[in-house]
Amino acid sequence: MPSERRQAMEAEVKDGVLIPELLAAVVGKSAGEVAEADIQLAEDHVEESLRSKPARVRFTVQGVKEKKLPPLDDDFAKQVSEGKQGTVAALREAVREDLEAATQRLSELAFEQAVVKALVEASQVEVPAALVDHEVMHQVETLEQRLHRQGLRLDRYLAYLQKTPEEYVAEARPDAESRIRVDLVLEAAGKQLAVEPTEDEVTEYMREEVAKDPELKERYLEVVANRTAREYFAHQLKRLQILEKLVQKVEGAK
Numbered sequence: 001m002p003s004e005r006r007q008a009m010e011a012e013v014k015d016g017v018l019i020p021e022l023l024a025a026v027v028g029k030s031a032g033e034v035a036e037a038d039i040q041l042a043e044d045h046v047e048e049s050l051r052s053k054p055a056r057v058r059f060t061v062q063g064v065k066e067k068k069l070p071p072l073d074d075d076f077a078k079q080v081s082e083g084k085q086g087t088v089a090a091l092r093e094a095v096r097e098d099l100e101a102a103t104q105r106l107s108e109l110a111f112e113q114a115v116v117k118a119l120v121e122a123s124q125v126e127v128p129a130a131l132v133d134h135e136v137m138h139q140v141e142t143l144e145q146r147l148h149r150q151g152l153r154l155d156r157y158l159a160y161l162q163k164t165p166e167e168y169v170a171e172a173r174p175d176a177e178s179r180i181r182v183d184l185v186l187e188a189a190g191k192q193l194a195v196e197p198t199e200d201e202v203t204e205y206m207r208e209e210v211a212k213d214p215e216l217k218e219r220y221l222e223v224v225a226n227r228t229a230r231e232y233f234a235h236q237l238k239r240l241q242i243l244e245k246l247v248q249k250v251e252g253a254k
Helices: 020-026 074-080 088-122 129-149 154-160 165-192 199-210 220-225 227-252
Strands: 034-040 054-060
Touching: 020 034, 020 054, 074 088, 088 165, 088 227, 129 154, 129 165, 154 165, 165 227, 199 220, 199 227, 220 227
Parallel strands: none
Antiparallel strands: 034 054
């Protein structure tokens, strides 16, 4: 089969980073030594003719680095917690509480998603094609703006993905339609449940959300006074309140 050459790369020698065949070949090698491994190329390899094909990888170890971790002591606890935890014991307790809170939130999110899915499946909602077109175009424009900020171009990005603009749009339509359907169903549920955040609730929600972003935190008054920003946060808060009401109704019906 054809030969391919790759530039030098740095990789961490552990499971989950290197594929098993390369991991077995590189372990124990020193700088200057050559290693070989027989592998199977990925199904989505960039070169179509090489997809899922067997290959032999031959590489030279240019150098070996050792990762050294600092000692787990009180000074380390203070450093990683920015002074909030003064001892290792306190740091461990804080990490345990954070993990428990994260696990609880994941469970809540999974339940919320199940409630929304059931509600959408039980609803007869026809999504106008014009709305889907608008959502897809908005997605493309957002992607183009994000790429532009990174100094990239949309056409080259799509070429890297080996997709035409038409193919990208076609693949984006199902997700766009699904998002719109969820929005329409939640909007209808919000009207039925009489959910409408008050101005004070929106202001408080904005304060909490802006406080999470160091850059926006310094511009709090400007953000709160911005009509577009306020409408965005009001929409987000309303969606959260609708989800809370729906979850409460489902739990109350159990």
